[in-house]
Amino acid sequence: MTVRLTPLPAARFDDWSAATRERLIRLRQESGLRLGDEAVAQAGQYFSELLPHGLDSTASQVLRIADGAEELGTLWLGANAGRVFVIDLALTVSPSASQLDEIVAALRSIARGEEASMISIGLFRQDAEGHRLVDGRGFRVASIQMLLEPLPDRAVADHVVVAPMTEERYPRFARESEAAFAEDLAASGRYTPEEAVVESRRQFLQELPEGLSTPGQELFTATVDGVEVGILWIGMRDRGGRPHAFILDVEVAADQRRKGYGRELMHATEREARRLGADSVGLHVFGFNDAAVTLYEGLGYRRLEEQFILDL
Known part of the structure; x- marks a missing residue:
């Protein structure tokens, strides 16, 4: 050498x-x-x-x-x-x-x-x-930062109702979101399972110290005919002096997948971002989540930065 x-x-x-x-x-x-x-x-x-x-x-x-x-x-x-x-x-x-x-x-x-x-x-x-x-x-892709800018003018399908999350729904969301993020952190290879639990808890408390009342945090549930089909969590950021919406969690219920609800939740994100004065939406996706990456790129999100890992 x-x-x-x-x-x-x-x-x-x-x-x-x-x-x-x-x-x-x-x-x-x-x-x-x-x-x-x-x-x-x-x-x-x-x-x-x-x-x-x-x-x-x-x-x-x-x-x-x-x-x-x-x-x-x-x-x-x-x-x-x-x-x-x-x-x-x-x-x-x-x-x-x-x-x-x-x-x-x-x-x-x-x-x-x-x-x-x-x-x-x-x-x-x-x-x-x-x-x-x-x-x-x-090397493998561990995670990807993505951006949608400018926001397209796309509407949420009429049969999908995306509304603010209730206080009654929040405790279950908090438990499930924190646990799912810990699993994803471990699956990405960036953390051991034990480290992932600690890191997930840290980030959750950092973002939602006051639960649903935390300023700049917007949480929603999506329903179809009164049945919950997914959740959406948007954190508002500042980007270049302008409001910027960042997707912190978006999830379709396990028994409701492959019905197009993920796409509708992303359209709802665009709608809510515009309502909050943002003209861009960002997100982080783990590299192993091929289906999500395909969805986001199909909606016009572009890759900004990729984190690669080489296991030794």
Whole structure:
């Protein structure tokens, strides 16, 4: 193996950090994941949290990728809880397939040294070289961030009634939604079953600290002829200074699937987003949920960022 990953020389840190900050901002803005100052703030947060002391920081490391005398780019890595995270991969040339193989082999070696069980890398849709790296080398899509913008003018079918969730219905929704999310987190491979339960509980309490009364949270049930067929949970966000609707949970009852109700719930999301002043809808979907991805893309949602995982 001739490709080596070695620490970035200290003399290059200032130039690297300026270029990387600019790259992180540009990728987020061009993808649509973050707009304007939001992308700038997120990039700044990465540096302040992961490289507070520059190259002397312990939370992450910056490496130079080289094949002999030829520099291929740089790699910013973090490690936590048995996982190695590729924070940024910046390739200055287009490596050959064999060089990409060696980069992944070197990553595996680093991960083994960290006693990690997986390598994780997030890639924006326009990152062609990053996708070349993961393609065909054992990585799988763990999760996808998607966006619908602008909102189409689509109505909910008359026979599907999507109305605000009642206080009586909420406790069962809370139990089932939290449990289902924990199962999905574990199935994605990003968390152990035990970790998934804790993370699901944390996120649920963060989003709904006051239950149905939590400001900015909209919960609904869908019924047909008085029979419940699904639920919908929308959290309102700010995106580029504009209201943005984010789908936190959408579920069709197990005995009501394959009847088109999932599509109607998505149409209801568009209706409610417009009512709340939003002109975009975002969502997160786990990579294993092929049916949901197909539905969303068929409705016009586009992929912004994909999280890939390599199990070790």
